Amino acid sequence: MKGISNIIFAVVVVILLIIAAIGFYEYSTVSSKYSSLQSSYSSLSMMSSKYMNLSNEYMSLQTKYNQLAKNYSALESMYNALQMYLKGNESLLQMYQSLYMQAEHNISQLEAQLQATKTTSGKEGAALDVVMLFYDGIAIENPNDVTPFLAPNFTATIIGVPFAGTYTLSTFNSTWLSDFFSTYETVYFYTTALPTVTAMNNNTYQITDVVQYFVAPTNDPVYLQVFNASNIITVQYIHGVPYITSLMWKGNEVPPSAVIAGYPSQHTLQSNQVLEEYLYEINALGAEFPPNVIAQYFSPSATLVINGSLPPGLKAGTYQGLSNIENFFSSWDNYFIFVLEYLQNLLPNGTVVPPTVQINLSPSGANATLTVNDTVIFGFVNQGQPGFPAIYDMHSVVTTYFIYNSTAAEWQIVKQVWNVQMVPIASDTIYYPLGPATFIVNSESTVTVNASQGAVVTDGNIIVTIEPGTYAYNTKTNTTLSVYNFSVITFSMEGVYAPPNTSYTPLYAFAFAINGQISPVWELVTASKSPSPAITVVLGATDTWTSWTWFGGTFNGTTYVGGGYKFADHWLYGNGVIANIQFFKPVIWIFEASQTPVGQPPMSASVSVSPVYGMNPVMAYTYTVNGTEGGVIFAGNIITIIKPGSYIVNTSSNTTLKTYEFSIIYYQLNNLPNAPNGQTPILGFAYAINGQVTTKLYSTEPWITLIITPDSQQVTMWTWLSSGYAFKDPIVIGNGVVVNLTFFRPVPWILTMPAVTSTTSSTTYSSTVGYWA
Numbered sequence: 001m002k003g004i005s006n007i008i009f010a011v012v013v014v015i016l017l018i019i020a021a022i023g024f025y026e027y028s029t030v031s032s033k034y035s036s037l038q039s040s041y042s043s044l045s046m047m048s049s050k051y052m053n054l055s056n057e058y059m060s061l062q063t064k065y066n067q068l069a070k071n072y073s074a075l076e077s078m079y080n081a082l083q084m085y086l087k088g089n090e091s092l093l094q095m096y097q098s099l100y101m102q103a104e105h106n107i108s109q110l111e112a113q114l115q116a117t118k119t120t121s122g123k124e125g126a127a128l129d130v131v132m133l134f135y136d137g138i139a140i141e142n143p144n145d146v147t148p149f150l151a152p153n154f155t156a157t158i159i160g161v162p163f164a165g166t167y168t169l170s171t172f173n174s175t176w177l178s179d180f181f182s183t184y185e186t187v188y189f190y191t192t193a194l195p196t197v198t199a200m201n202n203n204t205y206q207i208t209d210v211v212q213y214f215v216a217p218t219n220d221p222v223y224l225q226v227f228n229a230s231n232i233i234t235v236q237y238i239h240g241v242p243y244i245t246s247l248m249w250k251g252n253e254v255p256p257s258a259v260i261a262g263y264p265s266q267h268t269l270q271s272n273q274v275l276e277e278y279l280y281e282i283n284a285l286g287a288e289f290p291p292n293v294i295a296q297y298f299s300p301s302a303t304l305v306i307n308g309s310l311p312p313g314l315k316a317g318t319y320q321g322l323s324n325i326e327n328f329f330s331s332w333d334n335y336f337i338f339v340l341e342y343l344q345n346l347l348p349n350g351t352v353v354p355p356t357v358q359i360n361l362s363p364s365g366a367n368a369t370l371t372v373n374d375t376v377i378f379g380f381v382n383q384g385q386p387g388f389p390a391i392y393d394m395h396s397v398v399t400t401y402f403i404y405n406s407t408a409a410e411w412q413i414v415k416q417v418w419n420v421q422m423v424p425i426a427s428d429t430i431y432y433p434l435g436p437a438t439f440i441v442n443s444e445s446t447v448t449v450n451a452s453q454g455a456v457v458t459d460g461n462i463i464v465t466i467e468p469g470t471y472a473y474n475t476k477t478n479t480t481l482s483v484y485n486f487s488v489i490t491f492s493m494e495g496v497y498a499p500p501n502t503s504y505t506p507l508y509a510f511a512f513a514i515n516g517q518i519s520p521v522w523e524l525v526t527a528s529k530s531p532s533p534a535i536t537v538v539l540g541a542t543d544t545w546t547s548w549t550w551f552g553g554t555f556n557g558t559t560y561v562g563g564g565y566k567f568a569d570h571w572l573y574g575n576g577v578i579a580n581i582q583f584f585k586p587v588i589w590i591f592e593a594s595q596t597p598v599g600q601p602p603m604s605a606s607v608s609v610s611p612v613y614g615m616n617p618v619m620a621y622t623y624t625v626n627g628t629e630g631g632v633i634f635a636g637n638i639i640t641i642i643k644p645g646s647y648i649v650n651t652s653s654n655t656t657l658k659t660y661e662f663s664i665i666y667y668q669l670n671n672l673p674n675a676p677n678g679q680t681p682i683l684g685f686a687y688a689i690n691g692q693v694t695t696k697l698y699s700t701e702p703w704i705t706l707i708i709t710p711d712s713q714q715v716t717m718w719t720w721l722s723s724g725y726a727f728k729d730p731i732v733i734g735n736g737v738v739v740n741l742t743f744f745r746p747v748p749w750i751l752t753m754p755a756v757t758s759t760t761s762s763t764t765y766s767s768t769v770g771y772w773a
Contacts, residue, residue, distance in 0.1 A: 456734025573599035574632030679752035
């Protein structure tokens with residue numbers, strides 16, 4: 001504002017000076033004319049005729065002169081005043097001029113600094129842009145959206161998941177990107193925090209961040225995986241253009257529930273989906289929907305196996321293919337006029353437990369096994385059908401095998417097995433028993449045991465393993481058998497109460513039988529007649545379960561009557577599983593439920609695991625184990641029994657661990673060769689002690705390993721070391737179960753089987769499913 005006032009003041013001064021100059025000029029002119037006229041007047045004074053004119057002109061000029069003289073005086077006064085003002089403000093004007101010149105200099109400096117800042121910030125921003133475009137290109141799943149941002153000398157070190165290794169520009173494109181794009185069909189990413197950009201020099205920047213990729217495998221889109229990667233990326237300006245020259249990627253897989261609050265377990269989600277499809281089928285049977293509706297979730301090449309006793313209008317047998325399955329359901333609809341059915345997930349005494357659902361998810365495919373131990377169906381026979389009029393009460397143990405069909409975007413039944421037993425309707429009436437303790441056979445599974453080979457027998461949720469070298473010895477007759485029938489029998493109970501001095505609730509009972517006999521006169525022994533206990537695993541049990549031994553009654557093949565409690569049994573506990581390694585006499589054991597925990601399963605822990613012997617880990621389950629007490633670990637499809645007294649010896653340091661972190665690690669099977677016998681790998685896993693997979697550690701007691709697999713026949717087990725397949729391990733094979741009793745070092749093992757590929761009109765799948773989780 002002061003600058004504008006000075007300018008206006010200067011303009012006024014200039015205008016006044018111009019007016020003053022004009023006044024002076026007119027004054028000089030008039031003064032000259034006045035002098036001339038005065039001279040003329042003098043010379044013409046004698047001329048009277050002109051005098052008056054000249055006199056009048058003179059008076060007019062005199063008036064103008066006087067006015068101009070007055071104006072001149074006023075302008076002169078103003079001029080003098082302006083001169084005085086300018087002299088007084090000359091120093092102020094000089095000060096303003098000096099301040100203006102300083103401000104102009106400061107602005108020039110700030111503009112220079114701003115330009116320099118813009119240049120540096122722009123290079124950092126461009127470097128970060130390249131990293132974000134690189135991440136986005138991976139999510140787009142097109143190498144053309146990734147490689148343009150990589151320098152010719154680009155190198156990548158991938159630690160952990162996915163696809164660990166060291167890569168150049170060429171191998172990163174041909175291997176890592178190719179594997180990533182072919183394995184996953186849907187990819188999303190974000191950084192968990194703002195990346196950090198550090199200038200190494202004027203042309204090199206280092207970006208550090210944590211990025212999370214959500215991926216859905218092409219072959220198993222329901223298996224949402226989350227890769228959490230801590231990255232260090234170097235960006236260098238080459239010919240003025242930023243390129244990524246190095247990538248350090250440290251990745252680990254975390255469950256979606258770890259990054260999405262409230263997100264349920266994927267296994268829970270898929271278990272519910274599998275259960276829903278089975279319930280749909282059972283409901284459709286009860287509602288007698290059209291056959292194609294009942295069989296909606298069966299794959300075109302599915303198999304339906306009906307075993308056991310059925311009403312006369314239905315035929316047991318194997319129904320192969322969708323059309324034959326629909327024919328069976330059509331016969332079902334025609335035979336019954338009304339069907340009342342309900343699904344019981346119950347123990348033999350009626351206690352509710354969840355159905356057994358085994359979900360196996362992997363990038364190469366997904367499969368599931370659903371076992372419902374009691375599906376009850378009341379069928380009212382239609383008029384004109386065999387047996388009319390009649391009502392049949394059928395109890396079925398149904399095992400259903402599913403494979404996820406990504407093309408159809410649904411789980412599909414590939415095999416279903418019914419084990420049907422018809423019972424009197426009155427047997428479903430609940431009543432209070434008044435007679436002696438009675439055990440009624442509910443189910444029975446029998447195998448013929450060759451002592452040199454051992455055996456595995458499964459009945460419901462009970463898996464029993466007979467070790468090789470186990471004989472049947474009759475203490476009464478002093479007879480030893482190397483070949484014998486061994487049975488696992490489950491019972492419902494009447495008149496059985498809590499053990500003495502306990503508040504337990506009896507659940508149900510089971511027994512061993514040797515050649516059909518339940519009696520303590522028989523024993524399972526070694527060749528030297530030392531006890532050789534069977535290994536008993538019970539699925540679905542909790543830490544509130546235990547059992548008591550019962551004998552002293554009689555068994556007629558269908559009912560065991562009498563006897564009593566003898567003593568409590570000792571079990572090893574895991575999450576959802578218990579195990580016993582002491583039973584060697586064929587007697588009865590009664591499961592009891594306590595109000596409080598009876599045992600302590602190993603507690604979940606966490607350790608980092610690394611690739612070993614060329615195999616990359618994809619999932620690890622870790623638990624803290626007290627070697628003195630032992631325990632059971634159920635992780636994925638592997639059950640590991642750690643016997644009491646299992647201590648870890650380090651041969652390098654000659655030290656012994658009594659408490660340690662025990663891990664079950666699943667590995668990818670990518671690029672693994674076939675086994676020496678030509679079989680295809682279907683499962684790769686290892687045990688680890690405190691995160692170490694090494695031959696330098698061993699356990700003082702061998703670990704008992706059970707692997708649950710849909711197809712256990714013709715499989716082999718191999719130890720895998722740095723040289724590859726080192727040697728074949730001994731295994732005992734049961735129906736859907738593979739058992740090893742010799743592992744004692746934490747090293748990898750590979751389960752193999754003959755390659756079998758099944759093809760349908762809608763999907764193709766292979767038995768090489770990779771791993772179970």
